[in-house]
Amino acid sequence: MNTPKIDELQMDAFRELINIGSGKAAKALGQMTSQTIEISIPKIRTTSMAKTTEVLGAGTEVYAIHVRMLGGFRGRILLCLPLVSACKLCGLLLGQEPAPDQDLPDMAESALKEVGNILGAGVVNVLSDIMHVTTFITVPSVTRNTMEAIVKFVLDAAALKGDCLLAETNFSTSAQGFTGQLLVLPEAQDFEALLKKLPY
Numbered sequence: 713m714n715t716p717k718i719d720e721l722q723m724d725a726f727r728e729l730i731n732i733g734s735g736k737a738a739k740a741l742g743q744m745t746s747q748t749i750e751i752s753i754p755k756i757r758t759t760s761m762a763k764t765t766e767v768l769g770a771g772t773e774v775y776a777i778h779v780r781m782l783g784g785f786r787g788r789i790l791l792c793l794p795l796v797s798a799c800k801l802c803g804l805l806l807g808q809e810p811a812p813d814q815d816l817p818d819m820a821e822s823a824l825k826e827v828g829n830i831l832g833a834g835v836v837n838v839l840s841d842i843m844h845v846t847t848f849i850t851v852p853s854v855t856r857n858t859m860e861a862i863v864k865f866v867l868d869a870a871a872l873k874g875d876c877l878l879a880e881t882n883f884s885t886s887a888q889g890f891t892g893q894l895l896v897l898p899e900a901q902d903f904e905a906l907l908k909k910l911p912y
Contacts, residue, residue, distance in 0.1 A: 718758050718875075718907065725910040727756045729842065730879050730894070733834035740830045745805060747885055751831070753894075755880040761867055761897060765860040767878060768792070768893055775816070776862045777828030779852045780870075781836055784845020785906070787898035788866055789832045791881070792859060797890035798824060801883060821854050828852035835896065842909050843902075866897065874900035 718726075734751040742749045759767050775798035777791040793801065795812035802820040803809025805827070810820045832849045840847040855862055866872075877896040882889060898906070 722907060722910050723756060723758075726877060727753055727879075729838050730756060730835060730877070730896075733836075733838040734831060734881065734894075735834075736837070737827075737831040737834035740834075741805070741827065744826075747804070749804070750882075750884045752882045752884070753879045754882060757878050758875050759878060761863075761872055761874060761876050764863050764867075764876060764878065764895065768859050768863075772859045773857070774798070774859055774862065774892075775824060776855050776857070776859075777824050777832075777852050778855065778862075778866060779828055779832040780850040781832075781847055781898070782850065783840075783847040785836070785839050785843055785847040785898065785902050787872065787896065787902065788870055789828075789835060789849070790862070790866060790895040790897065791828055791831060791892055792862070792895065793824075793890075793892040795856075797883075797892055800888060800890045801827060804883075804885065804888075816854070816856075824854050825852040828854070831894070835894075839906065843906060844909075863895070870897070872897050872899065874898075874903060876903075 730753045738749045738751040774792040779789050781787045799810050799812045805823040836847050879894040881892045881894045
């Protein structure tokens with residue numbers, strides 16, 4: 713199934729929806745850490761899933777937080793963080809930053825899973841509201857590998873095809889900031905249905 717061409721107004725609507733979901737996630741993370749945390753989406757774009765790694769950089773090593781979307785809106789969500797960004801995020805949540813050249817301690821991995829749970833739920837809830845469906849996410853998993861290997865594994869495992877959303881995701885506090893990539897990889901028919909529901 714070919715996804716219809718997305719125009720500028722629809723892209724603006726997508727950006728607003730993802731910003732709303734990430735804003736809710738930022739509030740929850742701020743409550744966890746007793747800090748003011750902002751999550752912003754300065755850039756969002758669509759691309760075919762097959763070209764995702766070409767756009768993002770195939771050989772970049774990242775920590776990827778992965779959840780499945782089940783129910784009325786199906787697919788996968790990946791939050792991909794460069795190693796240094798992932799370790800900074802762990803430090804923000806735990807008060808101690810792990811070394812990027814070493815495997816994550818269990819507590820740090822659990823912290824990243826919680827971020828995936830909170831951010832994934834924020835995004836899914838907004839999309840579900842637009843679609844008027846009930847959607848839920850699975851327990852997050854965390855993987856360290858190249859961007860190419862992770863995306864290929866997820867796409868092959870889920871047999872996903874079509875287009876996806878790539879959202880540059882900035883995390884910031886009063887003291888620091890770092891960037892990751894949020895990938896929303898929907899089932900093709902659900903993505904097409906979402907396009908028809910977008911407020912524009």
